Amino acid sequence: MDRFLFLTFDGLSRGAVYAAFALALVLIWRAARIVNFAQGAMAVATAYVAYSVADATGSYWIGFLVAVVAGLLLGAGVERVVMRFVDHSSPLNGVVVALGLVLIIQGVLGMIYGNEFRPAAAPFSRDAFEIGGVALLSRYDLFVFGAVGAVVVLLTLLFTRTPTGLRMRAAAFAPDVSRLLGVPVGGMLTLGWALAAAVGSLAGMLVIPTELGLHPTAMDIVFISAFTAAVLGGLDSPIGAVLGGLIVGLLLSYISGYLGATVAPMAVLALLVVVLLSRPDGLFARSKARTA
Amino acid sequence: MTALQDRTRTRAAHKAQARLNPYLVIAAGAVVVVALTYMLPPFRTYQLATVGAYLCVTAGLTVLTGLNGQLSLGHGALMATGAYTLALWQNKFNLLLPGILVAIVVTTAVGAVIGLAAARLRGPYLAGLTLAVAVVVPSITSTFDETFNSDQGLSVILNPPPDSMTVEQWQAWVCWGGALLTVLALALLTRGRFGRDMRAVRDDETAARLAGVSVARTQVLAFVVSAACAGLAGALFAVIAQSVSPGAFPLTLSLFLLMAIVIGGLGRLSGALIGAVLLVALPAVAHEIGEAAGSQRLEGNLALTFFGVVLVVVMLAAPGGLASLRIPFKKKGH
Numbered sequence: 001m002d003r004f005l006f007l008t009f010d011g012l013s014r015g016a017v018y019a020a021f022a023l024a025l026v027l028i029w030r031a032a033r034i035v036n037f038a039q040g041a042m043a044v045a046t047a048y049v050a051y052s053v054a055d056a057t058g059s060y061w062i063g064f065l066v067a068v069v070a071g072l073l074l075g076a077g078v079e080r081v082v083m084r085f086v087d088h089s090s091p092l093n094g095v096v097v098a099l100g101l102v103l104i105i106q107g108v109l110g111m112i113y114g115n116e117f118r119p120a121a122a123p124f125s126r127d128a129f130e131i132g133g134v135a136l137l138s139r140y141d142l143f144v145f146g147a148v149g150a151v152v153v154l155l156t157l158l159f160t161r162t163p164t165g166l167r168m169r170a171a172a173f174a175p176d177v178s179r180l181l182g183v184p185v186g187g188m189l190t191l192g193w194a195l196a197a198a199v200g201s202l203a204g205m206l207v208i209p210t211e212l213g214l215h216p217t218a219m220d221i222v223f224i225s226a227f228t229a230a231v232l233g234g235l236d237s238p239i240g241a242v243l244g245g246l247i248v249g250l251l252l253s254y255i256s257g258y259l260g261a262t263v264a265p266m267a268v269l270a271l272l273v274v275v276l277l278s279r280p281d282g283l284f285a286r287s288k289a290r291t292a
Numbered sequence: 293m294t295a296l297q298d299r300t301r302t303r304a305a306h307k308a309q310a311r312l313n314p315y316l317v318i319a320a321g322a323v324v325v326v327a328l329t330y331m332l333p334p335f336r337t338y339q340l341a342t343v344g345a346y347l348c349v350t351a352g353l354t355v356l357t358g359l360n361g362q363l364s365l366g367h368g369a370l371m372a373t374g375a376y377t378l379a380l381w382q383n384k385f386n387l388l389l390p391g392i393l394v395a396i397v398v399t400t401a402v403g404a405v406i407g408l409a410a411a412r413l414r415g416p417y418l419a420g421l422t423l424a425v426a427v428v429v430p431s432i433t434s435t436f437d438e439t440f441n442s443d444q445g446l447s448v449i450l451n452p453p454p455d456s457m458t459v460e461q462w463q464a465w466v467c468w469g470g471a472l473l474t475v476l477a478l479a480l481l482t483r484g485r486f487g488r489d490m491r492a493v494r495d496d497e498t499a500a501r502l503a504g505v506s507v508a509r510t511q512v513l514a515f516v517v518s519a520a521c522a523g524l525a526g527a528l529f530a531v532i533a534q535s536v537s538p539g540a541f542p543l544t545l546s547l548f549l550l551m552a553i554v555i556g557g558l559g560r561l562s563g564a565l566i567g568a569v570l571l572v573a574l575p576a577v578a579h580e581i582g583e584a585a586g587s588q589r590l591e592g593n594l595a596l597t598f599f600g601v602v603l604v605v606v607m608l609a610a611p612g613g614l615a616s617l618r619i620p621f622k623k624k625g626h
Contacts, residue, residue, distance in 0.1 A: 034416075035416035035419070035420060037419065037420075037423065082604060082608070085608050086607065086608065090361075091414070091415035091416060092361075092363045092415060092419070093607060094416075095363060095415070095416055095419045096363070096550065096554060096603065096607055097603075097604055097607050097608070099365070099547050099550060099603070100551070100599075100600045100601075100602075100603030100604035100607065101600065101604065102547065102600070103544065103547055103551070103596050103597070103599050103600030103603065104596075104597055104600030104601055104604070105600075106544070106593075106596055106600075107593040107594065107595075107596030107597030107598070107599075107600060108593070108597055109593075110589065110592065110593035110596065111589055111590055111593040111594065111597065114589050115589070115592070115593070217542075217543070220427050220543055221427055221428075223423075224423065224424045224427050224428070227420045227423075227424070228424070231417070231420065260435075262431065262434045262435040263435055265427070265428040265431045266428055266431070266432065266435065268424065268428065269424045269425065269428040272420070272421060272424050273409055273421065276409065276412075276413055276417055276421055277409055277412060280412070280413070280417065
């Protein structure tokens with residue numbers, strides 16, 4: 001039972017990160033109907049920058065801030081320079097271009113930083129507190145919950161309570177009508193990419209210290225888990241992405257805990273296959289299936 | 293006209309192919325390869341063998357993606373399946389030809405499972421699933437480390453080649469034998485009814501269904517065919533390297549394969565050949581640049597970056613790929 005509780009909290013902590021990363025995927029999907037397969041590589045790139053800054057300044061928090069800002073810039077840059085010019089008549093084109101970006105980012109990172117794992121320090125202790133003799137949560141887990149919670153609240157406020165959020169939704173939902181009404185649709189798209197990439201960077205900063213450390217391919221398996229979470233939530237729904245993230249996190253935690261860590265990747269694949277074949281619109285879908 | 297689909301060119305390409313007799317092309321290719329194996333120094337012959345092995349998988353993949361419109365990022369993992377099957381077989385029985393056939397059969401079976409799932413998925417969902425396959429499958433070697441020996445992988449027992457030829461020559465003959473047979477089979481397969489069905493499904497599923505084409509069957513069949521090609525390629529790579537390890541089949545391999553067929557021009561077997569040549573030539577060039585600069589970091593990553601840049605630029609600027617630049621089909625064996 002103790003072990004079960006520990007794994008539950010561990011799973012929720014992992015799940016929160018997957019939720020944030022899935023949220024980033026959903027943001028871009030809603031704005032541009034593209035699954036950003038470069039999200040993981042982009043997050044790793046900003047994490048490398050962040051840890052370089054943190055090493056140079058001696059402050060993790062400056063690095064953390066730099067990661068988020070770098071995410072904003074990278075996201076906006078990718079949209080402005082590359083994605084805007086992709087021919088969207090076939091959904092595969094965006095995917096292929098994103099995969100090209102993955103190769104570029106991983107190659108450049110490897111050239112600058114090398115292909116070894118670099119240690120990435122966590123800002124808080126990862127030793128779990130004991131509550132009633134049971135190890136449950138670490139300070140770092142609390143930090144993860146706080147950061148992801150803040151992101152979810154801020155995004156919700158942005159999209160439901162601000163004029164900018166309304167414009168972003170309008171631009172995504174009905175681009176032509178929005179343009180006629182004076183909404184800068186292109187600008188909203190750039191903003192959507194920037195926000196999504198920043199959320200992705202934040203998720204990367206949260207997850208990298210809990211894994212093996214910095215590596216150009218460090219986010220590959222995280223991306224798969226987050227993609228599974230986003231599909232579980234229906235790709236279109238931010239709430240679905242958060243719930244999907246938590247479900248995937250819990251499941252992975254139980255499976256790693258009871259069956260061994262090497263089984264976890266296969267479990268993600270199995271879950272993805274089951275979800276895609278049984279509920280391709282996600283568990284929480286309201287709308288009709290999209291074949292895009 | 294979309295980038296990943298050469299609809300408007302289908303007719304022209306079909307006509308051009310119809311004029312070429314595939315048997316003659318294959319025979320000419322075989323002559324060129326054999327001649328090259330006697331002319332080239334050992335290392336170049338080894339590279340030639342690698343091009344042949346790559347050609348098997350790029351040819352299969354270009355049929356799947358270019359003619360049938362299904363994007364697969366999982367072919368690196370399918371190659372791993374073929375390679376490991378051959379390694380396990382060889383270490384038990386040491387009979388190469390049946391071993392290669394078994395590798396193809398096993399990979400085909402795995403491909404059928406993925407293909408059955410893939411036929412129900414579209415666009416980013418299919419890409420995501422196959423991406424997951426590419427990332428997860430190499431990690432299976434750690435899960436069942438008693439069979440697959442984890443990250444170290446397995447060595448492949450092979451009989452020495454006949455006395456009259458060098459190891460490299462033998463490798464080149466084996467690989468190109470497989471590659472030319474693959475290309476011949478695919479050329480014959482795609483010009484008949486099956487090829488028409490695949491194009492019909494790619495261009496408009498509803499119209500294809502109305503015309504009596506079974507969409508799901510065509511898609512699964514296309515995936516199975518290309519999986520078989522990937523299995524053969526994997527087995528040939530195991531023969532060339534005489535070992536298999538998960539590190540040889542990373543996600544980037546699958547992305548490289550995609551890059552090769554996109555650059556070569558989707559849906560054309562000549563494009564698959566250009567792609568296969570690039571897959572060998574570009575890393576070699578990057579290696580030399582890296583050595584000249586004295587930087588080990590540069591070597592592998594320069595190729596990676598270059599592939600990425602080329603992939604993005606081609607997708608944005610010339611979606612038809614290099615094969616649309618009227619490079620003659622017979623340029624084999626370079």
